[in-house]
Amino acid sequence: MSKQNLLGYTRGQMEDIFVSLGEKAYHGKQLFKWLYNNQQYDFQLMSDMSKELRNRLDNEFEFRPLELRQEVKSTDGTEKYLFALDDGHPIETVLIPEAERSTLCISSQAGCALACSFCATGKMGFVRNLTVGEMIGQLMYVRDRRGSDSFTNVVFMGMGEPFNNYDNTLNALDIMCDHSGLGIAARRVTVSTVGIIPKIRKYAESGQKANLALSLHAATQEKRERLVPVAKKYPLDELIDALCYYTGITKRRVMIEYILFAGINDSKDDALALARLLQGLPCKINVLTCNPVAGLGFDAPSDEIVDTFVNILYPRAPAVTVRKSRGQDIDAACGQLAAKAD
Ligand code: SF4
Structure with a gap:
């Protein structure tokens, strides 16, 4: 047996x-x-x-831990772990050490059905949802191997859309944030979605205290549909309403992730549209630059364009940060995870 x-x-x-x-x-x-x-x-x-x-x-x-297939380290210190699940499917986890904090980026699905046009995971298609053990196993592997202080923060920004695996994600959060469990403070954990509106509302009502991030990437419906096809199903105005609902109930700000793609969403008009869209929403904006994936046709804008974009945002938005891309040389940066073993 x-x-x-x-x-x-x-x-x-x-x-x-x-x-x-x-x-x-x-x-x-x-x-x-x-x-x-x-x-x-x-x-x-x-x-x-x-x-x-x-x-x-x-x-x-x-107690059966995840099986490591491969571990690679970037020149900037970022580490990528490739695990083989029991049925052989690969998933990836990324550890990003920084001076002040270290972030572990975990996967919630093998592959992803949402096919965002800039994302290597989306290109793979959907394989299956991860179990709670497979999500928690990523943290436990890194903790056991690298020590309990190897990461201070956890983000669900690896492969997959966590709100399309909602119940397992919530149970994984329970284990992470339970003081008798992994004991990670909820304010150090972030769930990132591309905008699954019914689940944003459900999450708001769940009582779960981990942060919420939205991968927005465009401030108009037309541009967003081009980058994030699921936006057709969940339009921008209804999405902003859902975020207001979340911030109203939880009294927490939402993190807005905006990746700049050269010539697509990086103009002065785009910056003004973004500031207008988010006016009145308690949020922080994280501006990132595109991590090119071969064959997808997206590039990062120049430093000058990034500066112009954020300088338009600064006086118009409550909190704006620009995040440096990490782990590009090992395909561990945001949007590059495709779980391929060399
Ligand atoms: S960006 Fe996220 S939601 Fe979109 S295809 Fe990639 S993994 Fe899925």
């Missing part, structure tokens, strides 16, 4: 497992803490459980 993999269960689900075994629910909390908080994966060393229970766990359960 194959053993059940315990990676990916929330505290409540672990308690339920023990109850279904005819054991006390509090053992679920003990096990949850051992696995996620104490990094103890050997049932026999869980010293607050009886020998009999430890033997039973050994016989019926296992």
